[in-house]
Amino acid sequence: MLDKAKKYSWIMSAISKLKWSTKKEVITHFLISKKKYIPKKKTNADVDNILKCALCPNMCRFDCPVLRVEKSETSSPSGKARIAYLVEMNRLNFSDDVIDLMYKCASCDACKEWCPFDFSLGELLIGVRKDIVEKGLVPSSLTIFKEKLEENHTIYEEGITSLGLEAKRGDVLYFAGCTTLNKRKEVANANIKILEKAGINFTTLSNEWCCGAPLSILGFGSDFKKFAEHNIKAIRESGCKTMICGCPECVHTFKELYPRIGLKLNVEILHTSQFLLRLVEEGKIKMKHLKEEYVYHDPCVLSRKLNICEEPRELLKNIPELKLKEAQFDRKETRCCGMGEMLGVTNPKISLEMAKNRVSGLREACNSIVTACPTCELAFKNVNKKLRVLDLSELILETMEE
The missing domain is CATH 3.40.50 (Rossmann fold)
Known part of the structure; x- marks a missing residue:
C-alpha cells in the first residue's frame, strides 16, 4: 500500500489544493471513465499500467538505448506502450510489424529510472508477449529458439551444460x-x-x-x-x-x-x-599490486534490478595500485550493452549498435574494461575482438597472492 502511495504521490500533490467538491468530481469522473479504457476480456498483459505508461510525458525516451539506435518515436518506451495498449484493446491488429515492435526492448530499465510510476516497460511487455504466444503468433525464429532450448537445456548451439567436475554435495x-x-x-x-x-x-x-x-x-x-x-x-x-x-x-x-x-x-x-x-573481508583472499587502469561497466540487471553497484567497486578497490575509472554513465544510470533480455536474438542489428554505443562511452574513460556479466563481455567482444574486456573474477584471480 505504501509503494502505491509513493507511485501516485505526484497525482495527489496535483489535486491537493483543489476544493473538496472539485476533488470529488475529478476522482469520481476518473473512476467512472477508467472502465472505458480497460478491456472487458481478461488478458495476460497489465493493460492498466500499459495505459499509464502510454499517457506519460515520455521523459524516458531520452535514455532509451533502443530509441537511440532506431531514432523512431515508435521505438520509445511510451511509443511501444501505446501500440501495446491499442492491440490489447483490439483497436489494432497484431500485425508482423506490431509483433516485431513488442520484442524491441532490452528490458534494461533505463526508462524506469525516469518513470513517475516506477514502471519497467520490459516487464509490461512480457505480458503482451504471453498473449502473442497464446494467439499462436510467435515469430518462427523464436519458436525454433525455444525448441532448441528445450532440447539442449542451454541457449547456445554448443550445448555445453557441465563444467566437467565431479558432482558432490557442498556448502x-x-x-x-x-x-x-x-x-x-x-x-x-x-x-x-x-x-x-x-x-x-x-x-x-x-x-x-x-x-x-x-x-x-x-x-x-x-x-x-x-x-x-x-x-x-x-x-x-x-x-x-x-x-x-x-x-x-x-x-x-x-x-x-x-x-x-x-x-x-x-x-x-x-x-x-x-x-x-x-571472502576478501574474511581474509580468505589477499591480492597483490597491479599497476593498471580499468573502467568498470555496470550491467543493467546487476545495478538496476539487483541494486548491486558498490560491491564490485569495493572488490576492485582492494587490489593495491589498481586505478579504477568511472564511465560518464554509471551505476543506475548505466548504458545497456545491447544483449539484455534476448535482444541479441530478437534484434541482433539493434543489439550490435547498442553495444558499439556503450563501448564508445566506456573507452572515453579507459581502454581496458572490467565488468561483472558474461553477456556484457560477449557483447563488447562482438564489437571488437581485440578489445580488452575482463570479468571481475578473471582480474581477481590474476592478482591473488599464492
Missing part, C-alpha cells in the same frame, strides 16, 4: 550459467580456481540447465515453469546453503522470477561479486 554451489559455460569458459575456470584457493567447500551441477529467463522474457510462461521446477530440484539435491552465480540474469531469475510463479529456493543467492567481497 556453496557455483552456478555458471549458459553464457559462461558456452562462451566465457575462462570466467568459470577463474571462479573455480578462486574457490579452491580460498578453501571453499563448493560444488557444481553435473548437468546445468538454463535458469529459464529467456523463456520468461519471450512469453513462454509454462515452459519457463518447467525449467524452474527442474532447477529447484537439482539445487536442493546439491545440499548447498549458498548459491553463487556470475550471471546477473540468473541471479535475478532465481531471486525474483521463481517466487513470482510460486517457486522459491530456500538458500542464500549471491552474485559472485558479493561472495568474493565476503
Whole structure:
C-alpha cells in the first residue's frame, strides 16, 4: 500500500489544493471513465499500467538505448506502450510489424529510472508477449529458439551444460550459467580456481540447465515453469546453503522470477561479486599490486534490478595500485550493452549498435574494461575482438597472492 502511495504521490500533490467538491468530481469522473479504457476480456498483459505508461510525458525516451539506435518515436518506451495498449484493446491488429515492435526492448530499465510510476516497460511487455504466444503468433525464429532450448537445456548451439567436475554435495554451489559455460569458459575456470584457493567447500551441477529467463522474457510462461521446477530440484539435491552465480540474469531469475510463479529456493543467492567481497573481508583472499587502469561497466540487471553497484567497486578497490575509472554513465544510470533480455536474438542489428554505443562511452574513460556479466563481455567482444574486456573474477584471480 505504501509503494502505491509513493507511485501516485505526484497525482495527489496535483489535486491537493483543489476544493473538496472539485476533488470529488475529478476522482469520481476518473473512476467512472477508467472502465472505458480497460478491456472487458481478461488478458495476460497489465493493460492498466500499459495505459499509464502510454499517457506519460515520455521523459524516458531520452535514455532509451533502443530509441537511440532506431531514432523512431515508435521505438520509445511510451511509443511501444501505446501500440501495446491499442492491440490489447483490439483497436489494432497484431500485425508482423506490431509483433516485431513488442520484442524491441532490452528490458534494461533505463526508462524506469525516469518513470513517475516506477514502471519497467520490459516487464509490461512480457505480458503482451504471453498473449502473442497464446494467439499462436510467435515469430518462427523464436519458436525454433525455444525448441532448441528445450532440447539442449542451454541457449547456445554448443550445448555445453557441465563444467566437467565431479558432482558432490557442498556448502556453496557455483552456478555458471549458459553464457559462461558456452562462451566465457575462462570466467568459470577463474571462479573455480578462486574457490579452491580460498578453501571453499563448493560444488557444481553435473548437468546445468538454463535458469529459464529467456523463456520468461519471450512469453513462454509454462515452459519457463518447467525449467524452474527442474532447477529447484537439482539445487536442493546439491545440499548447498549458498548459491553463487556470475550471471546477473540468473541471479535475478532465481531471486525474483521463481517466487513470482510460486517457486522459491530456500538458500542464500549471491552474485559472485558479493561472495568474493565476503571472502576478501574474511581474509580468505589477499591480492597483490597491479599497476593498471580499468573502467568498470555496470550491467543493467546487476545495478538496476539487483541494486548491486558498490560491491564490485569495493572488490576492485582492494587490489593495491589498481586505478579504477568511472564511465560518464554509471551505476543506475548505466548504458545497456545491447544483449539484455534476448535482444541479441530478437534484434541482433539493434543489439550490435547498442553495444558499439556503450563501448564508445566506456573507452572515453579507459581502454581496458572490467565488468561483472558474461553477456556484457560477449557483447563488447562482438564489437571488437581485440578489445580488452575482463570479468571481475578473471582480474581477481590474476592478482591473488599464492
